[in-house]
Amino acid sequence: MNTSPTEANRNFSAWQKPTLRYLLQETDTFVTCVELVTSRGTITERDGRRMLALARKLTDNPGIHALSITDNPGGNAMMGADTLGTDLISRGQEVIIHLSCKDWNRNALQSRGWQLASEGFNNILALSGDYPTDGYHGQASPVFDTDSVGLLKMFTDMNAGMKVGTGKRSQVLQRTNFLLGAVVNNHKRYEREVMPQYFKLKKKIENGAAFIINQIGYDSRKQDELLKYMAAHKMRVPVIGNVYVLSRVAARFFNKGNIPGVIVTDALLNLIEKQAKSKDKGKAFFLELAAKQCAIAKGLGYRGVYLGGHLRYTDFERILKMANRFGEDDWKDFATEICFHYPDEFYFFEPDPETGLSSTEISREYLFSKRPDALKAAKQTIPLSYKINRTVHDKVFEKGSWGFTIGKRISQAVDGTSKTVKRVIHGAEQAVKVPAFDCRDCGDCSLPDIAYLCPESQCVKNQRNGPCGGTRQGKCEIGEKDCIWARAYDRLKAYGEEEKMLDGPAIFKDGALKGTSAWSNTFLERDHHAHKKSNS
Ligand code: SF4
Structure with missing residues (x-):
């Protein structure tokens, strides 16, 4: 039976969820992704079994569109993404596999690409990766033979049908069908960090990124600015807003700068410390904060949310139910409430005086600095x-x-x-x-x-x-x-x-x-x- 590309992308058979490609490129569905951080040791360890049980429950929920599996996050050795991922795709779940350049050189990444394509994984999140912080008998040496942009370019060439070998032995390989994603870290403090991040985002898109997930952040104005900057610079790819569900432990960790690129300001930490004194240790507050961020992402025009954090299945359910119960315009109030930034934070655009979010007028101070x-x-x-x-x-x-x-x-x-x-x-x-x-x-x-x-x-x-x-x-x-x-x-x-x-x-x-x-x-x-x- 012949199927059109659209039909092939849908995968609406009884046991499979629609593909991420179909949802992002052919519908206006607000997608929900959940990040799964694999554990250390085999899948039969307690943590491995717990993660597998959580992942299967999330798979059973039709409202969870994609599960995104990390690749040795924080520079630590963790179980490879495929073990969990293979189980999930066999249950019809869309899976995003993270691929970073810290532990593999370009040949190993290419080989991994063929392996993933053969196993049925089509969604790849290309990352440079965290610097290794740990390892067997001492810290592992990083590889970084290429980076996120190089990885995107290489996989884009694989999608086009890559030529390998030379002379008579050369051949053009079958095309892979990867939907490639990339990350932007827009939550930066200074112009000399923010602007190069925006330039690199453009380069990632030029090299094949078809969807973007932004870095964890708690500043709605910066969230708004990212979409406005992309629109102003004709970067037309869907962006999924990162919503990391905090806890007191995580907030303290982020505030100390222990996770590269993730910021929790002192003002946000103070609020969290206060909330964490409540009977439930701030749990209701943290879940509500995440639900509000989901509503903000939707209101601002993000194409979905990317939920992360150490949560139980019922926590994810509570967040999503709460987010769905908010009124249509509630996000505007939430956005003014969740605007945690440094006093000297750089923004590319002037603030919108009415909303406190981003306008589309380029920062006057920034323009002045270019005179x-x-x-x-x-x-x-x-x-x-x-x-x-x-x-x-x-x-x-x-x-x-x-x-x-x-x-x-x-x-x-x-x-x-x-x-x-x-x-x-x-x-x-x-x-x-x-x-x-x-x-x-x-x-x-x-x-x-x-x-x-x-x-x-x-x-x-x-x-x-x-x-x-x-x-x-x-x-x-x-x-x-x-x-x-x-x-x-x-x-x-x-x-x-x-x-x-x-x-x-x-x-x-x-x-x-x-x-x-x-x-x-x-x-x-x-x-x-x-x-x-x-x-x-
Ligand atoms: S200075 Fe140039 S040639 Fe020397 S190591 Fe650096 S990049 Fe390579």
């Missing part, structure tokens, strides 16, 4: 080394410049000589780049992509396609260093170039170039800069 006189002043604060690096790049490494022509000739001559000559030239390059940039000799240089900051030595996740979501007030989630992408934003903004900082195709570092001259690789067009030009 020529403000940029001139900003330039004074930029390190001289950056200005020199820009000039050198333009005159030597930019294709078409006189320096590039000479560099290419020299590189071609050196390429054909002995290993000793190559070693001497490479050594001279390292003598400049190690002290100047803390170069790690990767051979596929991203300095020009990140305002002359080295991702190998200064980004713990080696992020080459924009910042991960883990920063805290502009600082890296590991250690106390400023995020290189926040620093790059400051540098580029002084030159009026920050809005283009993530333009261009996804960047993949070529591991084959490690330990070779990055300068020669640029001049001989062996590195990602050459791919960038040929792809653009």
Whole structure:
């Protein structure tokens, strides 16, 4: 029997729920997703059995559209998502599998993609991932061979029918049918964090993200702003609002900054501490807060909610029932109530004086900071080394410049000589780049992509396609260093170039170039800069 693509996406047979793709792309259903965090140990452990029982109950509820299973969250080893996921899809449940880049390189991710597609999983949430915090006999080493953008691009190519092998042995593989999702962390404090997150969101969508889930947050104005920013920048993909159900323990944990990128302000924590003194330890308050957030998400125009937290099945039921009982406009009051942010929080848009939410007028202060006189002043604060690096790049490494022509000739001559000559030239390059940039000799240089900051030595996740979501007030989630992408934003903004900082195709570092001259690789067009030009 022939079925249309729409029919195939529906899966309305007696035992299967409609697909997430169908719900998001062909209906206006407000979808409900629940996040399941797998446990440690096998499924037969107490925690594993408990999670399986919860997941099966959620599966039996027709109002729960998708169950989303995490991938070693918090940088810890947990049971793989497939064990739980396979059981659930066999019961007709839509499942979203999280896939992060911290524990797998690109080959392992690709292989995992084929495995997931073969097992019947179609919904993937692509993440860079949390930095590992734990491991057997010491902390595990992170991989980060690619990132969320690279992962999206690779899976998009798999959806298109990927060509593998070379020459006579090459073949085009069958298309996978992944619905790819990505995360945006819009709940950031400073402009130098918020704006790069928005730019990266655009890059994720360009590379195949077909739905977005935003990071946990308790600021309705920022929730509103995200949708308005996306509309203003023609990012037309459905967004699912994250609703993490707090407890006192979780709120304290978040307030201390223990989960990268998740913020609970002091004002919200104070409220929670007060509520937690009640007889039920604040339980009713927490469930109501979550129900109100669901109503806000619906009212603002999100396409669904993404519920998370350590809850029992009955808690999920209570939240959803409560959210459904609210009046049509109640969310507006809730939105003014749930607006927890820092006093100096950056917003791209001015507030709407009537609602306290976001207007569509771009922040006057932000626009002021982009005026020529403000940029001139900003330039004074930029390190001289950056200005020199820009000039050198333009005159030597930019294709078409006189320096590039000479560099290419020299590189071609050196390429054909002995290993000793190559070693001497490479050594001279390292003598400049190690002290100047803390170069790690990767051979596929991203300095020009990140305002002359080295991702190998200064980004713990080696992020080459924009910042991960883990920063805290502009600082890296590991250690106390400023995020290189926040620093790059400051540098580029002084030159009026920050809005283009993530333009261009996804960047993949070529591991084959490690330990070779990055300068020669640029001049001989062996590195990602050459791919960038040929792809653009
Ligand atoms: S060559 Fe690689 S390791 Fe060296 S500065 Fe450039 S990006 Fe960093």
